[in-house]
Amino acid sequence: MGLFIFNSSIGRKLIMSISGLALILFLLFHSIMNIFVIFSPEIYDAICKFLGANWYALIATMGLAFLFVVHIVYAFWLSLQNYIARGKERYAVKKNAPGVDWASQNMLVLGAIVLGFIALHLFNFWYKMQLQELLAKLNGEVLHVEGAALVQELFASPVYCLLYIVWLVALWFHLTHGFWSALHSLGGSNTVWLPRIKVISNIFSTVIVLLFMAIPVYYLIINLLG
Amino acid sequence: MEKTISIHLKIWRQRGPKAKGAFETYHLDHVSTDSSFLEMLDMLNEQLVGSGKEPVVFDHDCREGICGMCSLYINGHPHGPDEDITTCQLHMRKFKDGETITIEPWRSHGFPIIRDLMVDRTAFDKIIQAGGYVSINTGGIPDANAIPISKVKADEAMDAASCIGCGACVAACKNGSAMLFVSAKVSQLALLPQGQVEAARRAKSMVAKMDELGFGNCTNTGACEAECPKNISITNIARLNREFLAAKFQD
Ligand code: HEM
Ligand code: SF4
Numbered sequence: 001m002g003l004f005i006f007n008s009s010i011g012r013k014l015i016m017s018i019s020g021l022a023l024i025l026f027l028l029f030h031s032i033m034n035i036f037v038i039f040s041p042e043i044y045d046a047i048c049k050f051l052g053a054n055w056y057a058l059i060a061t062m063g064l065a066f067l068f069v070v071h072i073v074y075a076f077w078l079s080l081q082n083y084i085a086r087g088k089e090r091y092a093v094k095k096n097a098p099g100v101d102w103a104s105q106n107m108l109v110l111g112a113i114v115l116g117f118i119a120l121h122l123f124n125f126w127y128k129m130q131l132q133e134l135l136a137k138l139n140g141e142v143l144h145v146e147g148a149a150l151v152q153e154l155f156a157s158p159v160y161c162l163l164y165i166v167w168l169v170a171l172w173f174h175l176t177h178g179f180w181s182a183l184h185s186l187g188g189s190n191t192v193w194l195p196r197i198k199v200i201s202n203i204f205s206t207v208i209v210l211l212f213m214a215i216p217v218y219y220l221i222i223n224l225l226g
Numbered sequence: 227m228e229k230t231i232s233i234h235l236k237i238w239r240q241r242g243p244k245a246k247g248a249f250e251t252y253h254l255d256h257v258s259t260d261s262s263f264l265e266m267l268d269m270l271n272e273q274l275v276g277s278g279k280e281p282v283v284f285d286h287d288c289r290e291g292i293c294g295m296c297s298l299y300i301n302g303h304p305h306g307p308d309e310d311i312t313t314c315q316l317h318m319r320k321f322k323d324g325e326t327i328t329i330e331p332w333r334s335h336g337f338p339i340i341r342d343l344m345v346d347r348t349a350f351d352k353i354i355q356a357g358g359y360v361s362i363n364t365g366g367i368p369d370a371n372a373i374p375i376s377k378v379k380a381d382e383a384m385d386a387a388s389c390i391g392c393g394a395c396v397a398a399c400k401n402g403s404a405m406l407f408v409s410a411k412v413s414q415l416a417l418l419p420q421g422q423v424e425a426a427r428r429a430k431s432m433v434a435k436m437d438e439l440g441f442g443n444c445t446n447t448g449a450c451e452a453e454c455p456k457n458i459s460i461t462n463i464a465r466l467n468r469e470f471l472a473a474k475f476q477d
């Protein structure tokens with residue numbers, strides 16, 4: 001059995017959809033935890049402490065990194081195969097069929113934008129938080145980075161606020177198509193449920209992205225108001 | 227009263243599978259808006275043959291939308307700009323006087339060009355062959371009531387069976403994927419009791435053949451459904467995914 005996740009198109013899509021859905025689950029938790037930074041920096045810092053340099057958080061982080069790598073490797077692999085399958089010669093005139101989502105045709109580009117910002121984001125936060133705490137631990141010290149302060153510091157810059165907002169817009173597009181597409185790839189769709197999962201996908205992506213976006217928007221506004 | 231238009235045509239000409247192709251332009255006057263698109267091409271070919279040139283090669287057979295033989299990528303759409311019809315059902319009244327119409331062959335790795343606008347779609351036949359036989363109990367004629375099929379299932383099976391194997395789905399897909407076609411062929415049997423015995427084997431071997439022949443991975447863009455002349459639904463693709471994954475997990 002096992003090999004079909006490499007050598008069959010539907011098997012590859014299985015990996016794509018499961019890794020994508022798991023990443024969405026992570027985003028859901030992440031966005032809910034984030035929102036505390038606005039309402040209660042103390043609770044936020046407590047969450048940061050809880051998810052700092054301990055084994056459980058580390059294993060979860062590694063699992064997450066693995067999911068990302070799988071999703072991205074498969075994304076490039078599938079996109080390359082699809083590019084070849086399209087054939088050498090391209091259409092001179094190509095019009096979009098009605099009802100085809102823009103996002104669905106640009107998943108790789110959207111994913112690449114998301115990826116670029118993930119690198120920036122890791123540098124902005126993970127590098128300064130979990131990694132530093134970990135390095136301290138290796139030296140036998142105990143370090144707890146105040147997450148909320150870091151967030152405030154970064155978003156004091158309107159440029160960073162705007163960059164994060166652009167990132168989240170790309171993520172929104174990726175998720176609106178990705179979420180229902182993953183369910184469809186897993187076979188969880190029929191004539192009744194297809195329109196429903198599309199609606200659920202839009203609502204769900206919008207909620208997640210709004211939760212994330214609330215933070216840079218909040219800091220942008222309070223900083224602009226002085 | 228008959229109305230006629232003049233049109234410019236930009237048509238892909240290619241002498242053979244390996245030859246390098248290019249667009250050529252033609253002009254046609256007095257095209258009746260009542261004529262079909264293929265009749266217009268017939269007019270062009272008569273004109274070409276009359277002046278000692280090679281006619282444009284294109285596929286067609288029934289000319290009534292049932293055989294799946296006609297193709298053509300017309301002004302950026304497989305089977306032309308009109309919805310839910312095949313090229314042979316397209317009429318010249320859909321075009322304006324003085325319009326330039328660009329006609330290209332299906333372009334996809336799985337469908338190499340034979341000549342001009344004619345492509346090799348035997349890949350689809352190979353996929354059908356890979357599906358194999360369907361076991362049917364012979365013997366006495368069973369009472370129709372003894373094999374109950376719900377109306378919903380019967381309708382979905384009939385809808386799936388209306389696929390004519392034209393390949394527009396592959397032509398339209400940015401991934402060159404044949405999933406809509408394969409899912410229609412798997413669904414029409416998966417939904418009915420007759421198809422059950424070989425259901426798992428059929429899904430696996432048809433998908434394996436499809437992958438082997440170099441069709442792409444489906445990313446659910448839905449361009450296939452939008453361009454399919456028979457309105458085959460992408461929910462068939464979800465069914466194929468279910469059938470295939472269930473078969474693989476049973477192994
Ligand atoms: C937080 C991050 C991400 C999440 C939650 C996510 C989620 C998803 C989901 C759910 C799908 C649909 C899978 C399917 O149709 O079966 C998907 C597809 C896709 N993702 Fe992501 N993704 C993320 C990041 C990325 C990154 C970084 C890239 C690449 C550079 C990427 C590239 C793609 C591509 C190309 C597809 C379409 C592939 C296909 O449908 O075959 N994604 N993503
Ligand atoms: S699914 Fe539609 S577009 Fe594809 S081969 Fe069948 S009839 Fe043609």
Ligand code: FES
Pocket residue numbers: 285286287288289290291292293294295296312313314315390
């Ligand atoms: S020629 Fe038969 S479907 Fe068009």
